[in-house]
Amino acid sequence: MKKILSLLSIVLVLFFAGCEDRSELTAPSTTVNTGTADFSSFASIGNSITAGYQSGSLYNSAQMYAFGNLIAKQVGATYAYPNYSDPGTPGRIEIVNITATGLVTRTNTTAGTPTNTTYPKPYNNLGVPGALLYDVVNATSSANSAQALASGGLSTNPLFDLILRGQGSMYKQAQLQAAKVITLWIGNNDVLGYATSGGTSPAAPTSSLTFGGLYSQMADSIASIGAKVVVGNIPDVTTIPFFTTVGGQLLLAGTTRVWGVGSNGDTLLMSLTQNLLTLKATAELYTATGAPSGKGFARSLPLSSSVILDSAEIMVAKNATDAFNGYISTIASAKGWGLVDINAIFKTFEYNPPAGKTGVTIDGIKFSAQFVLGNLFSLDGVHPSNQGHAIVANEFIKVINSKWSASIPLINVATIPGGLPFAKSIQRSNIGIPLFPKGAFDNLLF
Numbered sequence: 001m002k003k004i005l006s007l008l009s010i011v012l013v014l015f016f017a018g019c020e021d022r023s024e025l026t027a028p029s030t031t032v033n034t035g036t037a038d039f040s041s042f043a044s045i046g047n048s049i050t051a052g053y054q055s056g057s058l059y060n061s062a063q064m065y066a067f068g069n070l071i072a073k074q075v076g077a078t079y080a081y082p083n084y085s086d087p088g089t090p091g092r093i094e095i096v097n098i099t100a101t102g103l104v105t106r107t108n109t110t111a112g113t114p115t116n117t118t119y120p121k122p123y124n125n126l127g128v129p130g131a132l133l134y135d136v137v138n139a140t141s142s143a144n145s146a147q148a149l150a151s152g153g154l155s156t157n158p159l160f161d162l163i164l165r166g167q168g169s170m171y172k173q174a175q176l177q178a179a180k181v182i183t184l185w186i187g188n189n190d191v192l193g194y195a196t197s198g199g200t201s202p203a204a205p206t207s208s209l210t211f212g213g214l215y216s217q218m219a220d221s222i223a224s225i226g227a228k229v230v231v232g233n234i235p236d237v238t239t240i241p242f243f244t245t246v247g248g249q250l251l252l253a254g255t256t257r258v259w260g261v262g263s264n265g266d267t268l269l270m271s272l273t274q275n276l277l278t279l280k281a282t283a284e285l286y287t288a289t290g291a292p293s294g295k296g297f298a299r300s301l302p303l304s305s306s307v308i309l310d311s312a313e314i315m316v317a318k319n320a321t322d323a324f325n326g327y328i329s330t331i332a333s334a335k336g337w338g339l340v341d342i343n344a345i346f347k348t349f350e351y352n353p354p355a356g357k358t359g360v361t362i363d364g365i366k367f368s369a370q371f372v373l374g375n376l377f378s379l380d381g382v383h384p385s386n387q388g389h390a391i392v393a394n395e396f397i398k399v400i401n402s403k404w405s406a407s408i409p410l411i412n413v414a415t416i417p418g419g420l421p422f423a424k425s426i427q428r429s430n431i432g433i434p435l436f437p438k439g440a441f442d443n444l445l446f
Helices: 004-019 067-075 146-150 159-164 170-176 189-196 210-221 241-252 281-287 312-334 344-349 387-401
Strands: 044-047 092-099 102-108 182-184 227-232 257-261 267-271 338-339 360-362 365-367
Touching: 004 281, 044 067, 044 170, 067 387, 170 210, 189 312, 210 312, 227 312, 227 387, 241 281, 241 387, 338 387, 344 387, 365 387
Parallel strands: 044 182, 182 227, 227 338
Antiparallel strands: 092 102, 257 267, 360 365
């Protein structure tokens, strides 16, 4: 009976999360008191989360629920963004079915198309998936982004060109539109790329001194615009489903250790309570049909270092995050900006039932960092779902209300659809570890 009820809850969550939303986001019918925050020109600067990127892709039915757009709707502000028709940029992760071994997904290689490239002004949403802190002031195209410069031009990100359109950097375009309110959430990628690669990224996290210098320079530039600015800090990346799902499920099944290649290159028997397996590990643990591959369960078949964030690498990521957040807090305070403590907020959604941590109930819905069932994250395990964006939007609104004597109404999160993309109808069975095809995360941007 417990298994039947568990399966029913999964199917119900996925059904409601995947329902197509047929309503339009509309501004409140009454005039909203925005205090001294003037939303007549509102811009958002950031990376993939700001852009509304979900489930490994940038697509319109997710972009419309980006937290900046949700804030704009609450105050009746104009908010243009670089619409990308569904299914979006290639690589969107979609649910195929639920099998006896897990949630089966696919990566959709079909692409949508950009639909408003001729918008006559800079977009209000200037978030660029893949952007680093350096890029806010310096990148004007894919050719001079941090990614391109670090690779000698061998690796470029075309979304810089799609979003910036040759009109200057994110900072410059916020200046061109004389933004009076700006949300600024940047710096995640300066540590996240290292972590999601299992510590094998060509670059370690940005050094803390470099980060502090770049953030200070960026803050000086943005302060020159004269806008009211609300910044978000960086969450502990090791608490998101991308890192906690696979090891957590193995522990529940009674597996406490796996063989893997550590950061020093040695093959080790690694504790799942001290080391993290990324979602990429599913492609090594299981075959395409969902059968165990044997990898990780014999010394001769270790899991790759790239799918493991070992205990030493976890500390590197955590130390970088703490240092970055220290700079963000200090600089935001010095500039008189509002600060949304995303790091502390996301920790309240930690999913660790043995420790009594199962998330938070908001507007009648339980949210946690549990993969899929937690409602907070999209299928890539990194980016918030539609409802996750509504939660983030509310946290920004709370700071705006407090900082600038506004009374912007909060969003009823229950009115926002979950938005998990489906490839086809779900086949009902029980669920274990979510299965991802090999290469599903190869082109994931953050």
